[in-house]
Amino acid sequence: MDTILKTNALVKKYGDATILKNINMTINRGDIYGFVGKNGAGKTTFMRTVLSLTNPTSGEIKLFGDKTIEEVGLRVGSLIEAPGLYKNATAYENLKRFSIIYGADEDKIPEILELVGLANTGNKKAKDFSLGMRQRLGIAIALLGDPEILLLDEPINGLDPAGIKDIRDLILKLNKEKSITFLISSHLLDELAKVVTKYGFINNGTLFEEIEAKKLLEKCKQQVIIEVDDTKKALSILETMIDKKIIKTKDNTIIIDSKEDTAFINTKLVNGGVSVSSIYNNSISLEDYVMERIGA
């Protein structure tokens, strides 16, 4: 598979604080990669580091094989934090100016403005735009020059429900029709879940899980919850039957992240001398699953 972005042991430190800890991320062509984590987990810092807006402390960033951002920057579009706009210029003028340095076709500007819903802004200057309009203009700038990958940091911030749907549809359309790859960070998990094909979970600067969206949905479907009197003893029995990576404990409760035969587990535990007060299969929502993982 064609790798668009790959980072190897990426580390970013600010003084004594380590913001990114050995991040190994792989994004393949066509992915819509959902980057999920709490505020301050390191999502924006990661994106800024990839885009060379801040220097990594150590590690490697490779784009389109083994290229650096300086070599392939024109193939990478981005919207990081607040959109960078010439405040005294109109939406059209903003796109015109950036089209000069992005090598974009000026004739496509009306089409892009139409695409993001800013075709009728006329002579209104960017400084007079609403938060949602600025966000849309930021996305329009990111789309200039037909980039092959788009890095969008909270792209639906400030958008109304109709705007959120527009951007979601736009992401899906660009991904499907133009094979544009996306790296999107968002707190709105439900919205993210509607477009994402792969997830990356980050917590305290550590990318601890990368998983295909389909597999994640499977995982979300079932959990086995067991309440026991002796967690330690129960764990030693369960680990002989089930991969220990999917077993977690919380006080006297054991959670197994998969669908299992509860009757069989119950028998094994009781025979092993563990008193089981309850055992049942439980479905969890994607949001609960993610929140649990990112420690929110």
Add this chain to the structure above:
Amino acid sequence: MKRLVKLQLRNLFSLKSFYICSALMLLSPIINLVASLLIKKEFTATFIPEVSSLLSSTEILITVVIVLFACLDSNDGTLKNIISRGYTKKQYLLSKYIVALVATLIMYLVPIILTFVITIGNGMGFESKYIYYILAYLMQIGATICLYVVLSYIFEKIGPSMVACLIGPNIIGTALPLLQLLVKTKKINIANYWITNIAGNAIVKSPDIVNLLVVAGLSVVYIIGLLSLGLYLGKKKEVK
């Protein structure tokens, strides 16, 4: 790089302050002429004092335009749109400097030509030293503009950059005689080598090719030194 220069030219020509300050600069020699005629009832000024007066009285206008222009991308947050598409900070800083020079030339050239026409038209005659004088000042301006661009690049925001550019060079210019006292040498006048004095001291006293080359050399040293310093200080800076 060519694209960046093109973008920066577009940014420059979008600045209202550029047009306002250019118009005020253009008015400057005309106001001088009218004021002389009204007060002294005659116009006796020669080219060099007139240009000298023009340069010092309009310096603040140039500073305002250059700082507003140089800070535009960091102030509007558009610098990240440039760097994230693969352009380097070096290319960005150079493009800013090139276009700032263009802006300065545009703003100075017409008033200087106008001053020349007024003084020559007044029967003051043309002297070859005018060429040395103009060239030396253009070189000094090139170095001073570099200082403004680099300070704006380092301070990023308009307020601190404006203060640094308006006050900084003068403070250093004032402090240098004190340094002279500390160094206790009379062989070299340190203040003469400060960026805002290199043309005046070398050329006004003795307008010849040797002094012109000295000014050229010092200007180049200042420009390279300032750009290198700016890039060094900006290297580890985050792009906001």
